[in-house]
Amino acid sequence: xxxxxxxxLVQPSPALKQRMxxxxxxxxxxxxxxxxxxxxxxYFGLGALLVILASIAGALxxxxxFAPPQTRGARLRDNSGLLTGLLLGLSLPPAxxxxxxxxxxxxxxxxxxxxxxxxxxxLFNPTLVGRAFLGATFPIAxxxxxxxxxxLEFLHVPASNLALPFMQADYDAVSAATPLGLMKFEYQxxxxxxxxxxxxxxxxxxxxxxxxxLGGVFLILRRGLDWxxxxxxxxxxxxxxxxxxxxxxxxxxxxxxxxxxxGLLLGAIYMATDPVTSPxxxxxxxxxxxxxxxxxxxxxxxxxxxxGVMYAILLMNAATPLIDxxxxxxxxxxxxxxx
Amino acid sequence: VKSVAAxxxxxxxxxxHPEELKDRTRALPTQRMPFVERYTLPxxxxxxxxxxxxxxxxxxxxxxxLIAEAGAFVSSALHSPVTGWIRAIGPRRYPGGRYEQAIxxxxxxxxxxxxxxxxxxxxxxLSLEDFGALLQRSGIVGLGGASLPVHVKYSLREGVKxxxxxxxxxxxxxxxxxDHRVMVERPDILLQGIEILHALxxxxxxxxxxxxxxxxxxxxxxxxxxxxxPIRVVPLRVKYPQGDSKMMIKSILGIEVPxxxxxxxxGIIMNNVSTIAAIADYVASGMPYIDRMxxxxxPGIAYPANLIVPLGTPVREVLRFCGGLREDTREVLMGGPMxxxxxxxxxxxxxxxxxxxxxxxxxxxxxxxxxxxxxxxRCVEACPYFLxxxxxxxxxxxxxxxxxKALQVMECVECGSCTYSCPSGIPIVQMIRTAKNAxxxxxxx
Numbered sequence: 133x134x135x136x137x138x139x140x141l142v143q144p145s146p147a148l149k150q151r152m153x154x155x156x157x158x159x160x161x162x163x164x165x166x167x168x169x170x171x172x173x174x175y176f177g178l179g180a181l182l183v184i185l186a187s188i189a190g191a192l193x194x195x196x197x198f199a200p201p202q203t204r205g206a207r208l209r210d211n212s213g214l215l216t217g218l219l220l221g222l223s224l225p226p227a228x229x230x231x232x233x234x235x236x237x238x239x240x241x242x243x244x245x246x247x248x249x250x251x252x253x254x255l256f257n258p259t260l261v262g263r264a265f266l267g268a269t270f271p272i273a274x275x276x277x278x279x280x281x282x283x284l285e286f287l288h289v290p291a292s293n294l295a296l297p298f299m300q301a302d303y304d305a306v307s308a309a310t311p312l313g314l315m316k317f318e319y320q321x322x323x324x325x326x327x328x329x330x331x332x333x334x335x336x337x338x339x340x341x342x343x344x345x346l347g348g349v350f351l352i353l354r355r356g357l358d359w360x361x362x363x364x365x366x367x368x369x370x371x372x373x374x375x376x377x378x379x380x381x382x383x384x385x386x387x388x389x390x391x392x393x394x395g396l397l398l399g400a401i402y403m404a405t406d407p408v409t410s411p412x413x414x415x416x417x418x419x420x421x422x423x424x425x426x427x428x429x430x431x432x433x434x435x436x437x438x439x440g441v442m443y444a445i446l447l448m449n450a451a452t453p454l455i456d457x458x459x460x461x462x463x464x465x466x467x468x469x470x471x
Numbered sequence: 472v473k474s475v476a477a478x479x480x481x482x483x484x485x486x487x488h489p490e491e492l493k494d495r496t497r498a499l500p501t502q503r504m505p506f507v508e509r510y511t512l513p514x515x516x517x518x519x520x521x522x523x524x525x526x527x528x529x530x531x532x533x534x535x536x537l538i539a540e541a542g543a544f545v546s547s548a549l550h551s552p553v554t555g556w557i558r559a560i561g562p563r564r565y566p567g568g569r570y571e572q573a574i575x576x577x578x579x580x581x582x583x584x585x586x587x588x589x590x591x592x593x594x595x596x597l598s599l600e601d602f603g604a605l606l607q608r609s610g611i612v613g614l615g616g617a618s619l620p621v622h623v624k625y626s627l628r629e630g631v632k633x634x635x636x637x638x639x640x641x642x643x644x645x646x647x648x649x650d651h652r653v654m655v656e657r658p659d660i661l662l663q664g665i666e667i668l669h670a671l672x673x674x675x676x677x678x679x680x681x682x683x684x685x686x687x688x689x690x691x692x693x694x695x696x697x698x699x700x701p702i703r704v705v706p707l708r709v710k711y712p713q714g715d716s717k718m719m720i721k722s723i724l725g726i727e728v729p730x731x732x733x734x735x736x737x738g739i740i741m742n743n744v745s746t747i748a749a750i751a752d753y754v755a756s757g758m759p760y761i762d763r764m765x766x767x768x769x770p771g772i773a774y775p776a777n778l779i780v781p782l783g784t785p786v787r788e789v790l791r792f793c794g795g796l797r798e799d800t801r802e803v804l805m806g807g808p809m810x811x812x813x814x815x816x817x818x819x820x821x822x823x824x825x826x827x828x829x830x831x832x833x834x835x836x837x838x839x840x841x842x843x844x845x846x847x848x849r850c851v852e853a854c855p856y857f858l859x860x861x862x863x864x865x866x867x868x869x870x871x872x873x874x875x876k877a878l879q880v881m882e883c884v885e886c887g888s889c890t891y892s893c894p895s896g897i898p899i900v901q902m903i904r905t906a907k908n909a910x911x912x913x914x915x916x
Contacts, residue, residue: 137787138800141836142568142815144901146887147808147829148489148645154842154894210842252843252895358848407847412861414852461857463879465717465730 158211160356164347172336176226177281179293180336184221186230190237191217198246219259222337227278229295239265256449257409277333279308308333312394316438327392341392348401364421365400372429399441409449416459423448483718485855486710487888492645495775503779510783511563511820513573517618519545530557535588547620548610552761552781554582566805566819588757609753610760615743618824633672634738640681641714644807647827649764652777654688658695664751677702684709712886767793771800771830780821787817801836804829809887839896850889860889860899867902
């Protein structure tokens, strides 16, 4: 300590920090989704990639427009807008007109996040807000499913993708019912193996169950994900449908079919686990998970739609503050029985 | 079998696993810091009321001589760490940054600095009460962090029967290794201290709790415990804050101390191992608390060390003894990295609670970008007291202190696990501290 003293900082302890930051947590989820994303693009062709990009573009542009200029860079760097755009893209039909995907991205960030006060303040999952908006606005386009294309047609972009805004879209690709649609309207099951690897029609990112699970395992290992949420949802769906299945194997879906079909894996692993819109405490997470599962099974089996993951999660999002209030941890040393 | 059982021991829930960072000093034998010219001794070095000066400016004093007596029950005596003269009594910079009344002592550089104190009366002839009064005059305070004058723990409420005495050797703060060195280098004096306190309290068992990252300390203590001593060593999981008294009691005995009660109410007394060694030293020779063990470490330090430093030594001198600060040092912290205090100036003195002196460079002092809370719940899973730090931080921002009180914010021990684990870089524990201070101030008024 000779010469001049260094200029000392005085900042509150602790001086140590774990290294994971919020933008890295979000980036991990992006990595985790990569295999399922690539599989979706492979199965549905270049059009699927364009849908995803349009959705991301809508999300990021909205984020950029509404961020205060001085924090614009930080807003975009936290990766949450990118993640919302990607998740929305993955939950859209592959033949959706690109401009609709773009509008969906705008709605997801604008109505799902910005309007609430930005990251951390929204009550509902932004991705699902965007998807619900699209579902209500373009009900036909959002339920028109195209069959998977072969590798030879990879570069062929369906005409419907390129429809001009507010113009009638031409669906040229072969349309195909989703496994859940087949189940609901024709009581026809799909082989489990096809569900697991994704050889079915459906949303871009929901088809390959195994790759979605792979990403989930990666996230759990990286501690970027609360394992209780997917565990709670998937186990509850399995048990609930198992009970129904025992009563009527011909009318009700098999339990494993229920777990692997539709958007359940995508929703349970990547959407219900959105920390902002799910409960804080472990107990709350279980309650939330069981609630989602109950609603999913109710909607799928008794509702008018073949799929119910989106509404199930949105409804439970609304219940999150209430769940948080009633599932607080018992503070150490409090509420002990006195001797 | 015992160690296998220890592995399965239930321990406390939640908590965090920061890097230990003890490698640079854990094997370094304790050194003595040489005497320097000037010593600054703040009168308020512990919880409670400041000490009252009993010496005058200009007076000649001996090393170990009383210079300030306890100002109240929760207060402790203060002794001169050197032979020399009292040069001033007035406000001096305190480690935390504010000014406090302090006694400044100039060392006589030609004095031998030999300690000339008389041993206290034989402890076997004393009641617990008299022994407590003696401890207050020894100037010893709790060295684990809170700095409660040590005699306060030994003034038991009527009807309280102590069953278990615990020596806290967890040293769960990263970097710090001075408790570790006491256990390795002075096991006998530590065991002797435990024996004395055990006997005075009439305890049934004594336990030394040591984190498993100090196998040499565990082995050394086990080797030195005599068969007739009712003392055993319990290895504990390496986890922060294992050294928090209520967490440690949970880990060792499986008992959850109810909020608002003290361990003593359940028949448990706990002291830090360094505190116990200081008590044993005092009983043996009458040496009051004038030297403290300091771990000097961190990336900004050229030569890390475990040092015995006379109280009142300026931080600057200690750092100089350790080869000085690296040029890119940005922060000097007194205490551990989780709960320590940053010093604003190198002229502040080592005080009774200065367990460490850590120098950090830009790599450690850079704080992550602050994002808004994304409710990830990592703080909730880190808080050893099962509070909801995320919610508390949100309420603190809105200054809703009464609502925080309803969520038991006063149970927070400010261990910093929440801030450590927050990926959004929110200074949660600092917001909670601010709220607690506001609540205390309101109560005071």
